[in-house]
Amino acid sequence: MLVYLNKERLCDCKLVYTLIIKNCKIPLFNDIIEGDLLIDNGKIAGFSKSGLARADNYYDAKGLLALPGGIDAHVHFRDPSSNKAEDFESGSLAAAHGGITTVADMPNTEPPVTNIEALRLKLERIKGRSYVDYMLYGGVGKTTLKNIESLAKEGVAGIKTFMISRFPALLSPDNETIKAAILEAKKANIPLLIHAEDLTVANNSINEEVKSYAIKRGCLCESLAVARVAELNKQLKGYVHFVHISCANSLQLIHFYKSLNTQITIETAPHYLSLTMDDLEKKGPYAKVDPPLRMKRDVEELLNGLRNGDIDFIASDHAPYTKEEKDIGFKDIELAPSGMPGVETTLPFLLNLFNKGLLSLNRLIEVFSTNPAKFLGIYSRKGVLRLGSDADLVLINLKQEFKVSSENLLTKTKQSIFEGMSFIGKPIATFLRGVLIMENMEIRSKPIGSFIKRSSNI
Numbered sequence: 001m002l003v004y005l006n007k008e009r010l011c012d013c014k015l016v017y018t019l020i021i022k023n024c025k026i027p028l029f030n031d032i033i034e035g036d037l038l039i040d041n042g043k044i045a046g047f048s049k050s051g052l053a054r055a056d057n058y059y060d061a062k063g064l065l066a067l068p069g070g071i072d073a074h075v076h077f078r079d080p081s082s083n084k085a086e087d088f089e090s091g092s093l094a095a096a097h098g099g100i101t102t103v104a105d106m107p108n109t110e111p112p113v114t115n116i117e118a119l120r121l122k123l124e125r126i127k128g129r130s131y132v133d134y135m136l137y138g139g140v141g142k143t144t145l146k147n148i149e150s151l152a153k154e155g156v157a158g159i160k161t162f163m164i165s166r167f168p169a170l171l172s173p174d175n176e177t178i179k180a181a182i183l184e185a186k187k188a189n190i191p192l193l194i195h196a197e198d199l200t201v202a203n204n205s206i207n208e209e210v211k212s213y214a215i216k217r218g219c220l221c222e223s224l225a226v227a228r229v230a231e232l233n234k235q236l237k238g239y240v241h242f243v244h245i246s247c248a249n250s251l252q253l254i255h256f257y258k259s260l261n262t263q264i265t266i267e268t269a270p271h272y273l274s275l276t277m278d279d280l281e282k283k284g285p286y287a288k289v290d291p292p293l294r295m296k297r298d299v300e301e302l303l304n305g306l307r308n309g310d311i312d313f314i315a316s317d318h319a320p321y322t323k324e325e326k327d328i329g330f331k332d333i334e335l336a337p338s339g340m341p342g343v344e345t346t347l348p349f350l351l352n353l354f355n356k357g358l359l360s361l362n363r364l365i366e367v368f369s370t371n372p373a374k375f376l377g378i379y380s381r382k383g384v385l386r387l388g389s390d391a392d393l394v395l396i397n398l399k400q401e402f403k404v405s406s407e408n409l410l411t412k413t414k415q416s417i418f419e420g421m422s423f424i425g426k427p428i429a430t431f432l433r434g435v436l437i438m439e440n441m442e443i444r445s446k447p448i449g450s451f452i453k454r455s456s457n458i
């Protein structure tokens, strides 16, 4: 039997596989080929012409495109937490519905993951409840710098700190703390993730208009923080990753520092690639997020950065709050918490960009799967459809509409900032290690998600 290994080499393989996904389209060798995807014991075992190989089980994917499962390197599934807007069951179901097979969860749960005890507590709490594979970040603030190395040894994906935050345990507002965190993360061989907003700038209040929230925490607030950290990182030869970059100016600064051969990566989120601060006026607290939505120019520059590689990958920053918590902000925007769900809509959003000719398929795969896998140190076990990789994949109908409405969402709050919009391109079925976990919004398996440790150094 002929099985494609690569374009030059074909091989004979064993006769009966665990699963064959029949008749799907597969992006391979810079082309899209149609054939069968062979899966054995949860791993990709080959690609063959339709009908050549045999298996114990078949899944007919006629007309569907197979992509590597998405890797969302920035979610807040609120578990454990007093915030009841999500938990690992509901969050991971939403992820699977959105074609995501691995998530990396942020450390601002309760207690914050700033030491091994908190990490183990969180792992214990999540065990057996996730439908997708998961990684966890540790967190660091002024008083917990010495815990970075031990957290790294336990397999955290990275270490997160906030330059501005409601969580004192995760706060690094001053250069001394940031320097120490960069050095400790470097010693532990893991990236330091930074929420970059300058606390001093953000503390200036302007007036009570809804938009003033976005103005005072404007692009200068972010870019100043980015410049401070990027310069320190250059001097210390560390590795920082900026989460949710939202401004054209920050992108320019990071481009400059990357050109100096410093180790920096960045992510952005779909809301920064599509919405502006005008949406804050229309949707009030539901569009409140940190950093805030920006101007049209920023959206356009971020889209350019997504295409040209300045932005390394997309992450949702999935951060739900209940209706009650959000609605307080209609009286006073300052009182509403910042954040919005997004894990479920990232892929439809990106497929829509592809269908509009704004993003190539290769680049979509890079920013949605391959690059986050590399960042998390789990490539090429994940993030690619390659022989020997985990059979984590999503089958897509490129022409079908994904209508964003509460009844089409599995996230617990049923909220989306894209409510009412339609994206062209829809995830139909999601497989984790060769097991069908979600199909047309229906759960198809038990919660088989496992904890994945960071496996490679930076």
Ligand SMILES: [Zn+2]
Binding pocket: 074, 076, 106, 317, 319
């Ligand atoms: Zn976040």
